Amino acid sequence: MPNHPSPPGSLSRRALLTGTAAAAGIGLAGCGSVSGGLSGKTRVKQWNLLAGADGAVMTEMHDQFSSEHSDIELEATTFGWGTPFYTRLVMGASGGNASDIATIHLSRLKSVSPATLLDPITVDELQAHGLDPADFPEKIWEKCFVDDELYAIPIDTHALVNYYNRTMCEQIGALNPDGTLLETTSVEEYFDLLRAAKELTGQYGTSLDTLGGWRQFWAWYRQADGEMTFTDGDYEMDDDKALQAIEVMYRMAEEGLCPTFADGGQCAANFENGSAAFVQVGNWEINRFRAFNEAQGLDFSMTEMPNFFGNRRTQGDCHSYVLPRHNSWDPEVREATIEYASWMLQHSFRWGEGGGHTPAYLPVTEGAEYQALQPNAEYSGVVQNVQFDPDAWFSGSAARLFDETGSIFNQVYGLAMTPDVALATIKERIETLLSLPNPVD
Incomplete structure (x- = not known):
């Protein structure tokens, strides 16, 4: 069964999205990271598997991100939950031409062969964009490492x-x-x-x-x-x-x-x-x-x-950001990609409020606004018990x-x-x- 069953009438996560999203996915599977383009903006390609109600919240957040970052062109594509998404991710990364950033389940990190299919992330990169290891629950942060390399940035606990x-x-x-x-x-x-x-x-x-x-x-x-x-x-x-x-x-x-x-x-x-x-x-x-x-x-x-x-x-589990392997990184794209991840985490109150997930970013979940949010605050302890x-x-x-x-x-x-x-x-x-x-x- 899907991880996140969708409300009646909405698209199932197991059905690979069709129409514009699927068409965009085909178009995005081209060459490696390139800044600029016709728009003159730095393009960031994002892949995810969030086709349920939380996906609608994510789209809303993407719109806000784009409105606040006029120099970044965010292209987000949603694939079917589960096998369709992970198959696309592995195929794209194996050729070095997947998205710039992707949303995966943290429990699947090791199964996608991070040493060969993902690019590691440095703590210095995160700190330059306002994120710090202390901003995340310790046991979740530790799961983001494989062989002492950081490969994931946790988004939430669900x-x-x-x-x-x-x-x-x-x-x-x-x-x-x-x-x-x-x-x-x-x-x-x-x-x-x-x-x-x-x-x-x-x-x-x-x-x-x-x-x-x-x-x-x-x-x-x-x-x-x-x-x-x-x-x-x-x-x-x-x-x-x-x-x-x-x-x-x-x-x-x-x-x-x-x-x-x-x-x-x-x-x-x-x-x-x-x-x-x-x-x-x-x-x-x-x-x-x-x-x-x-x-x-x-x-x-x-x-x-x-x-x-x-x-x-x-x-x-946790939704997490990873960087699929690139044949080459354009420095501006890399910078904009980390900025995107940082912004999404720092604004994840909306992710918790609208999607029900408990944000992994502690400055949000430990804040007074989130602690007053009902019914979310009543189950916020799940972060320690997951x-x-x-x-x-x-x-x-x-x-x-x-x-x-x-x-x-x-x-x-x-x-x-x-x-x-x-x-x-x-x-x-x-x-x-x-x-x-x-x-x-």
């Missing part, structure tokens, strides 16, 4: 979060005096909330995307301190903790506390139409629910994932591990596969993936 219907939660006594959700500290405490919500709705306690089960699995597995590491054709995984996480998913469906099947669209619709008082889905759905609230009324808020095993860790997928060429957002385990977890939620069989099947899939070569290498 993660699996817990939305709740305040009207329904008030009716079941699940709100604090300030209107925020009561915090639970175990599986059973949270299941009790879901049982009360199910009794109220007559259908489910919570909704979720049964095809995107990797997200829930990884959240619960990491909450239990489960580790998964891949090295030289082998891997380590804690079977007991993995089974525990899958059993939680199975029990939730078995009790009827969540749907036995719901894709991304139905997952959100269950929350909108009152079939569930909660929904576990990404923070990127905030605009969809805001629009529904304005049209039909939906008093909702959102918080971090519930504490099942001693903490509130959750599956997530858990990246394990490092492997087949892991990360839009990668094969997510997709291939998704069909297994869908059967778990559908009660068609028991947790022990699911775990064995997941291990078989991992072993198969380990036997395959990285296609980028």
